[in-house]
Amino acid sequence: MAKESTFNPEHQATHTSSKVVAALERISEAFRVMLWQEAKQYGISPIQVQILTYLLHYPEKLKTVTHLAAHFNMTKATVSDAIKSIAAKGFVKRKEDSEDSRSHSLHLTREGKALARKVERFAEPMEISVQKMGPEKQSGILEQLLYLIQDLNGQLVITPQRMCLNCRFYEKKGKLHYCNLVNAFLKAGDLRVDCPEFRMPAG
Template sequence: MGKVSTFSPAQQAENTPSKIVVALERLSEAFRVLLWQEATQYGLSPIQIQVLTFLLHYPEEQRTVTSLALYFNMTKATISDAVKSLEQKNYLVRKPSQTDTRSHSLHLLKEGRAIAKKVEHFAAPMQEAVAASPAKEQGVLLEQLMQLIYQLNQQEVITHQPMCFNCEHYASGRKGPYCEELGISLKQGNLRVDCPVFEAKG
């Protein structure tokens, strides 16, 4: 006999991990709803909004199809299709990479930057809901979610994540975890999910 489904109400009633998994699914649904609402409003697909938002904030060396595919856990073909559509809308252009002549970096055009600044706030309702909790509770939640992400990464469910637990600079001392690169304590609220000084463990 197989395992009882996480999504069975009877299973959830007696199993806390099942309740948490279902709660996370509801949050992912909320994220998708917000993304689709924004996409519909501006005539874009959800992944196109995510690509525009990424290009607005990340450095040139990361603005490639390969980096986007890894970041969003999607195939290069899917990302390439989204990029091609955004090119046709005159939102971005490809330019030869300065560090790798075989690759191209993606650059937002004026109209693309303007639309990116409009759509990047699609998750604001979720942020407001989180911000309503006390700071200490936010820190606890952040650490728990990062531990879950880390475990899923170790199981190869999702790609490598540029966060503290995977980083060469993450260390533990008598006063708790800290970042050797930034010289700061990494107690809960200071943890980073996506860090600009991230360096993968050797």
């Protein structure tokens, strides 16, 4: 017997997990819509909006094609093509590694920074909606989403993210979250999706 589709409304009516998946799919659609609207306004592509936003905020050591590809779950070729396009428009420049001429980092030009500050606001409608939930609900949703992301990492659906649950400093103590870097328990709302101090587990 064939498995019922998650997207069949009749199946969803009696399967909460399917309704959750369908709801997440609608949210992903919202992100696509917001990205497309912002991208069209400035004559660039959605992934270029994301790349510009990334380069505006991340440290130099992470501003490479390799890190961008891992962050956005795309191939290096796809990321390289997107970068070539915005570099040709004068928004991005490459900087060679002083210790390895084959490597380089990516930097926004003055025009690129100005554009990045405009397009990074694409998710504001989503932010406004989340803020209406209140701190406690936000924390609960964050915790559950991180568990979901971690499980998808385990299934190799997406690349491991730089979040608390994947970090060598993280430890689960009973039902509580603990960070061995700061030697403190973390509330659900303290968990990070992308932590500057993230370190991959040893081994």
